Amino acid sequence: MIIPIDLILLLFVVILAITVIRLKDLLSAVILLGAYSFLMALIWVELQSVDVGFTEAAVGAGATTAFLIAAIARTTRWEKE
Amino acid sequence: MNEKERDVIVETVSRVMIPFIQLYALYVIIHGSGGPGGGFQGGVVFASSFILYVIAFNLAGGRKRFPESANTLFSSLGLYIYGGIGLLAILFTRGMAQYLNYGFIPFTSHFEENRALGMDFVEMGIGITVMAIIASIFFDLAQREEPVGEKEEK
Numbered sequence: 001m002i003i004p005i006d007l008i009l010l011l012f013v014v015i016l017a018i019t020v021i022r023l024k025d026l027l028s029a030v031i032l033l034g035a036y037s038f039l040m041a042l043i044w045v046e047l048q049s050v051d052v053g054f055t056e057a058a059v060g061a062g063a064t065t066a067f068l069i070a071a072i073a074r075t076t077r078w079e080k081e
Numbered sequence: 082m083n084e085k086e087r088d089v090i091v092e093t094v095s096r097v098m099i100p101f102i103q104l105y106a107l108y109v110i111i112h113g114s115g116g117p118g119g120g121f122q123g124g125v126v127f128a129s130s131f132i133l134y135v136i137a138f139n140l141a142g143g144r145k146r147f148p149e150s151a152n153t154l155f156s157s158l159g160l161y162i163y164g165g166i167g168l169l170a171i172l173f174t175r176g177m178a179q180y181l182n183y184g185f186i187p188f189t190s191h192f193e194e195n196r197a198l199g200m201d202f203v204e205m206g207i208g209i210t211v212m213a214i215i216a217s218i219f220f221d222l223a224q225r226e227e228p229v230g231e232k233e234e235k
Contacts, residue, residue: 050117051117051119058122059125062125062132066132066219067222070219074223074225
């Protein structure tokens with residue numbers, strides 16, 4: 001566990017989370033959510049919890065992104081005002 | 082997702098990648114008791130191979146490879162394996178052992194070996210159910226259903 005790497009990863013996670021909730025383009029938000037999940041997986045592995053990190057990478061970045069993109073393909077891409 | 086043009090690079094890479102993804106998912110399921118991974122993660126990785134197939138080819142082809150009936154069969158089969166292994170532990174000891182206490186199931190003559198084997202079977206059950214359910218959720222989300230009810234409303 002290396003503290004500066006943790007802090008940098010957590011900073012990126014916070015930036016990504018704020019960007020995701022402020023975006024109007026839902027497809028970009030979903031892709032950034034996938035990047036958020038990958039960074040969270042890195043944080044879990046960095047905190048010596050490989051099992052949780054594996055689950056986060058498989059479910060959060062893989063399956064959830066595919067689900068949300070499929071949902072966007074059936075509805076609309078842009079958030080309404 | 083049906084009416085797009087075909088891309089030979091995406092199709093070829095997916096055709097090569099999908100068996101390795103499925104093999105890796107089986108590895109994760111089997112090695113779940115000793116290291117990182119397990120039934121849930123392996124099931125999700127296995128289902129993501131179906132998702133890759135649908136993205137690279139089309140939805141109808143994916144539905145043909147993994148039909149609705151197989152979906153229903155696998156999603157209940159995993160649950161039956163999980164519950165059946167748990168009940169076997171009670172049945173073989175006539176109520177002495179607790180539910181899902183794998184060591185008392187006489188696969189072999191050693192207690193620890195029985196426990197490892199029972200854990201592997203339970204992981205397989207979890208993996209089968211999770212694979213079927215995740216694939217089912219993706220197919221249901223991606224499927225464009227025929228507009229049956231709209232004509233009646235108008």
